[in-house]
C-alpha cells in the first residue's frame with residue numbers, strides 16, 4: 001500500500017522524522033539538487049507539509065506546486081513563516097505548537113532579563129579573561145524597584161508574568177484588548193505603557209500586524225533607565241530605531257533573542273558590550289524541542305488518521 005506523501009521543507013528536530021517515517025513517505029526538500037524539478041514531479045502528490053518557523057517561507061511560490069495539500073504542520077508557536085491567509089483561502093489547515101513551550105520560553109525570558117540587568121555574561125567574560133585579578137567587575141543595574149510592561153499577555157506572556165510575581169516587581173501589559181481576568185493594569189496605548197514602565201518584555205506574534213510595534217517613540221517613552229527585552233520576533237522591533245535609541249542613551253540597554261535579518265546581527269548591536277544578544281534560543285532545549293517535534297508529527301498523524309488537527313492556528317478555526 002502506498003503511504004501518504006509528506007514534504008519536509010527544512011531540517012527539523014529528529015523527533016519529527018522519527019514519528020513520521022513509519023507512517024508516511026517523507027520527501028526532504030532541502031536535500032534535492034534541483035528543487036524546482038523535484039516540486040514539478042512530486043508536488044502534485046504532496047498531502048502534508050512539515051515546516052519550521054526558523055527556515056524559509058511557505059507562500060504561494062511553494063503552495064502553487066502543491067494542489068493536493070491538506071495540511072501545513074509548522075514547528076514553533078509563531079507561524080509568520082506561513083502565508084496563512086492563502087492557506088485558509090485554499091482550504092489548507094495550518095497547525096503550530098502552542099502550549100508545549102510556554103514554560104521553557106518564560107524561564108528563558110527571566111534568564112535573559114536578569115542576565116541583561118545584572119550583566120551576567122559580561123561578568124563571566126571578566127572572570128574568564130583574567131580581568132578579575134586586576135579588579136572587581138563594575139556594579140550593574142538592577143531588577144529591584146522596576147515596573148515591567150509585558151507587550152503581549154498571551155500564553156507565554158502570562159507564564160512570564162507568573163514568574164515575575166515571585167520577583168516582587170510590579171507588572172502591567174499591552175495588547176489589542178483588555179483581559180478582565182488578569183490582575184495587572186492594561187494599557188491600550190503602547191507608548192503610555194512604555195512611559196509607565198522601565199522594562200518592556202516583548203512577546204507578541206510576528207507578521208505585518210506587529211511590524212515595528214516597538215519604534216523610536218516607544219523607546220523614548222521607556223526612557224534612559226529603560227530596558228528592552230525582545231523574545232518575540234525581530235520584525236516587532238524597528239532595529240535601526242533601537243540602535244539609534246541605544247546610541248543616544250534614550251534607553252539603557254537591551255536583551256535580544258531575535259533579530260530582523262537572522263542570523264545576521266547588525267554590527268552596531270555587536271559593538272555595544274552592555275547588550276545581551278542570543279541566537280534565537282528561547283525554546284531551544286532538548287526537552288522542549290522534542291515536545292514541539294512530537295506535536296508537529298501528531299498533528300499530521302491525527303489529521304490523516306482521524307480527519308482533524310490537534311492544534312490548528314486560530315485563523316483556521318473561524
Ligand code: NDP
Nearest residue numbers: 078152153154155156175176177204205206231232282283
Ligand atoms: P499567544 O497567541 O498566546 O499570545 C500573543 C499575545 O500577543 C496575545 O496576548 C495578544 O493579545 C498579543 N497580540 C497579538 N497581536 C497583537 C498586536 N497586533 N498588538 C498588540 N498585541 C498583540 O502567543 P504565545 O504567547 O504562545 O507566543 C507569542 C510569540 O512569541 C509567538 O508568536 C512567537 O513569535 C514568539 N516566540 C518566540 C520564541 C523564541 O524562541 N524567542 C519561542 C516561542 C514563541 P491580544 O489578542 O489581546 O492583542
